Amino acid sequence: MIKNNSDFLVIGSGIAGLCFAINASRYGTVSVITKKQDSESNTNYAQGGIACVIDPSDSFEKHIFDTLACGHGLCNEKAVRILVEEGPSRIKELIDWGVDFSRVPQAKNDYRLHLGNEGGHSVNRIVHARDLTGKAVEEKLLDIVRASKNIRLYEHHCAVELITDHHLPRQQGKIVHSYGAYVLDTITRTIFTLQSKIPSLHPVVQARYISIRRTPPSPPETGSPWPIAPAR
Numbered sequence: 001m002i003k004n005n006s007d008f009l010v011i012g013s014g015i016a017g018l019c020f021a022i023n024a025s026r027y028g029t030v031s032v033i034t035k036k037q038d039s040e041s042n043t044n045y046a047q048g049g050i051a052c053v054i055d056p057s058d059s060f061e062k063h064i065f066d067t068l069a070c071g072h073g074l075c076n077e078k079a080v081r082i083l084v085e086e087g088p089s090r091i092k093e094l095i096d097w098g099v100d101f102s103r104v105p106q107a108k109n110d111y112r113l114h115l116g117n118e119g120g121h122s123v124n125r126i127v128h129a130r131d132l133t134g135k136a137v138e139e140k141l142l143d144i145v146r147a148s149k150n151i152r153l154y155e156h157h158c159a160v161e162l163i164t165d166h167h168l169p170r171q172q173g174k175i176v177h178s179y180g181a182y183v184l185d186t187i188t189r190t191i192f193t194l195q196s197k198i199p200s201l202h203p204v205v206q207a208r209y210i211s212i213r214r215t216p217p218s219p220p221e222t223g224s225p226w227p228i229a230p231a232r
């Protein structure tokens, strides 16, 4: 059974999925599925804050250096560079969307972000909303998503498999496109198809399989790496 067609299918309602959905909704219709209630995500439990180069005494090179040092050889340097260099514009985007990060009151009309420090950072660079940063971000993004005419949010809907070319007999073995996902409605216990031109997974890492992985202690995670799409 096909339940809905949309231009974009987003799997996961944490910071990654919701940011993608909000941006994508400017270009077409978006379905966001999430396997529990909408706010249930690691994002909602994150407390400390988001590391970002803001302070004039800081630099991208310092942040990259600190990150690689803490990663102890495990980090992909190219990915770290993208993450660090895009940080300021992503924080600006969150502020523009209304996330109320903690500020340092200065002179009149001059409120700079308060920057905390955490292990491994040589400069104060933790942008935070008191000590409930993730909740502040999640709530604001959900407000925008709920108000958007172009976004439909499906709570208690769990992706079980991506639909790709490997489902077509003529394309055996090849994965060229994805057309959506098979989704389990965990309330009615029925499986159906959500079709989309562009599926996008947001609770995932890419390894041999694109997997759902658990970051303790967030309760909605399935607990076991759960392959829903073979890697290219």
Ligand SMILES: Cc1cc2nc3c(=O)[nH]c(=O)nc-3n(C[C@H](O)[C@H](O)[C@H](O)COP(=O)(O)OP(=O)(O)OC[C@H]3O[C@@H](n4cnc5c(N)ncnc54)[C@H](O)[C@@H]3O)c2cc1C
Pocket (backbone or CB within 6 Å): 011, 012, 013, 014, 015, 016, 017, 033, 034, 035, 036, 038, 040, 041, 042, 043, 044, 045, 046, 047, 048, 049, 050, 051, 134, 157, 158, 159, 160, 202, 203, 204, 212, 215, 216, 217, 218, 220, 221, 222
């Ligand atoms: C207690 C705690 C504290 C943290 N503190 C910090 C911090 O201070 N700073 C920091 O940078 N990071 C912190 N983190 C890590 C941070 O929360 C995560 O890196 C970040 O929230 C990941 O965002 P995400 O959108 O990728 O995933 P998530 O927020 O985990 O969202 C994943 C979403 O996918 C959904 N989902 C999963 N599988 C499926 C499926 N099969 N079908 C449908 N939906 C599915 C989940 O229900 C969820 O909505 C913390 C994490 C925790 C748990």
